[in-house]
Amino acid sequence: MQDTQFDIIIIGGGATGSGIALDASSRGYKTLLLEKNDFSEGTSSRSTKLVHGGVRYLEAAVKKLDIDQFNLVKEGLKERSRLLKNANHLCSKLTLVTPLYKWWEVPYMFAGLSLYDLISGKRGLGRSSIVCKNKMIEKFPNIKKEGLVAGVKYYDGSFNDSKLNIALLQTAKKFNAICKNYNEVKAFTYINGKVSGVEVEDKILGENITYKSSIIINATGAFSDNVRIIDDKEAKKMLDLSSGIHIVLDKKYLPSNEGLMIPKTQDGRVLFILPWMGKCLVGTTDEKTTLTERPVVTKKDTDYILKHLEIYFDLKIDESEILSSWCGIRPLVAAPKSASTKSIVRDHVIMSSDSGLVSIIGGKWTTYRKMAEEVVDYVIPKFNLTKYKCKTKELKLIGSENLKKDLTIDFVPNDISEYLISMYGDRAMIVAQSAINVEKLHENYAITNAELIYCIRNEFVQKPLDFLVRRTSLSLIDKKASKEILDKVITIMQEELLWDEEKSQKEKEEALSILNNSI
Template sequence: MAFQKAVKGTILVGGGALATVLGLSQFAHYRRKQMNLAYVKAADYISEPVNREPPSREAQLLTLQNTSEFDILVIGGGATGSGCALDAVTRGLKTALVERDDFSSGTSSRSTKLIHGGVRYLQKAIMKLDIEQYRMVKEALHERANLLEIAPHLSAPLPIMLPVYKWWQLPYYWVGIKLYDLVAGSNCLKSSYVLSKSRALEHFPMLQKDKLVGAIVYYDGQHNDARMNLAIALTAARYGAATANYMEVVSLLKKTDPQTGKVRVSGARCKDVLTGQEFDVRAKCVINATGPFTDSVRKMDDKDAAAICQPSAGVHIVMPGYYSPESMGLLDPATSDGRVIFFLPWQKMTIAGTTDTPTDVTPHPIPSEEDINFILNEVRNYLSCDVEGN
């Protein structure tokens, strides 16, 4: 009797959630049309690459030195900076991109390797009737489909198992995952499905057997974040952006705007980290895409500028590959502190994470023992064998 009530309640919640999703979808229709028009306008500028192969670093440095003024100078060659450079140059803007270290040497190479819409954000959108959360999930699912289409050599669909250890969780999570499929619409990779206990253990032999009811499997994308970042930077170079790594910005250039009389940033003094050579790169617009180092660049403009960036440490641990199957990940939907943890196969190894704790800015962050032990303790809840953090 209790089971029937729970299932009926779940169906009612699911029906209400479905109606909410459809309502949000209609509410966002006008905004999506405007976004599509913006994409069309941007596409008008896209032409064939000017270079069959990306120019050498030496050639790029000469372009940086000999160009009197760029339209755009992007500081930071991570995913955001490289994306800005590619977007700008394919719109016909004279673009420069400089990176202090190597492309994707920071945050952009240290992700969970997932391209996902965010199941938990969809849950928030429905529970709180939050249209912005819904839009974020919808856009993320659209971009997931784009990445899988344009870079199949660097990305692929990945089934992710959500193990269930309480009988009432099965219909609850099933409704949520099916709504995730529904929101993805034509961008849904593959339909989610339910596994019995025996089938779940067959797919994931290391799974904790005690009290296991079954599992739900859904699909998200997985990609090589560092190689994707590099591919975007090289594509920008092929389209004509002057792109150079190991170029550190040591100061910002300024000039007085003749129309407004105000002093504005007009470029940057750059230093070749490999040779020590310095020169100026001038630009009409400078984009600060330095991630956790955002404030250090802002202080070059105004030494009294208040900090606006609070860096957060997202720690992952790398474990032997035998802890997870080669072609399936695992999701812990509710950790002891209310977050989620992914347990994913990656290049013959297993990645587990992530955390989300405030941290200081450092070029080479080191995970704390507390964060490592937190991940290990959460992982132990789902594995039949013990995991030691030696």
């Protein structure tokens, strides 16, 4: 018999929901997390892979004397520091350089980034500096040289978003949280007009079940308004949605391990060119959009990015060179009469409906931990829970608890050893031992049968793209390679999950349909 009574039920298995599950369970509350698709399938696996305070928000704070923007940057830098310590196998320091083509921009940008350093204080990752023209060309040989004056270097963090999401859930499981993907909340139950539970469809087993709790937290990101409407058909819109588009190119376009940040494109957006998983990641955000389950990168989107690469680089990149692309929808707190999503402060709001449904609206990856702490602190007095202190400020996530700098796995090739340590930290050895004979699934990548078996048994993998897109990110860096190993992945999953031929064929067709249209 399943236990169906919980202290807290969380809807949504992205960054926010997973962070809340960890915070609540680590305090000692009996916690259930429900996600209708795979964990981090939406926005939380489609970020720009940056852990940052937000240089752009700092500029807006100074220009408009906006204390809210300033505090958002300050909070982001605090959380950046905590994240780099608590998940150091998935998060690392990243050097970013901004190329400048006007002399007056040099002192302006340097002053702004020096203020960024100042706000970071002892949590800073390094001091900003001016980079001379010759050094810029040496570091970035493809950069546009005509009119180049200098560059400004600063530091932020880089991370693996979808793996961090899983690390949060695995750590929550350690504190007895129950985390279920492919479990969709269809309706709420009520007692005397107050929410008392959720009616859930298990999309894998085809079963329906009701879970009970008087504390239900809606942490569904871009879908928050939709869930609020299930509870209250008259619920007012709380979100403005913005899309983030990214393409992946060969590493030759960014041979340095440093990234580039273009602070203002022709329409005022920020453009990042970053090293990521051995490739070159190019992305931008803040294009107003509408809600869709699987946002697609259009030709207009790729043309936009390629056009701006031509502006800042002395090269022409053909569309056929794009290895992969994806689009994510950012949930921004709606601003009254806002003309542009670029002007919205990416803060968050915690609120509850007349029935008691608690919703967290907005936010961003970097501040997920702080948001989770605030949500749990909010429900404790509201629902008369026994008060326990938050433990997540210093809580190391699974994979980073006992990670040693000299860790190696001596029974697999070096590339596999390095890859597994970067993805699994101190659990890398356990991952490698999941198969008797460790074999690469693709000759160009360090992904192995052992990793797949481990992810099925320990990381909630139930469908091929759970592994190919979100546990390994292969589909995000090389969609063609992902398709090439799909059959191998399905064969192993068939054995591990006891699929029959009909089920295997159905999963293959579904995976190919998604890979051929979006990710």
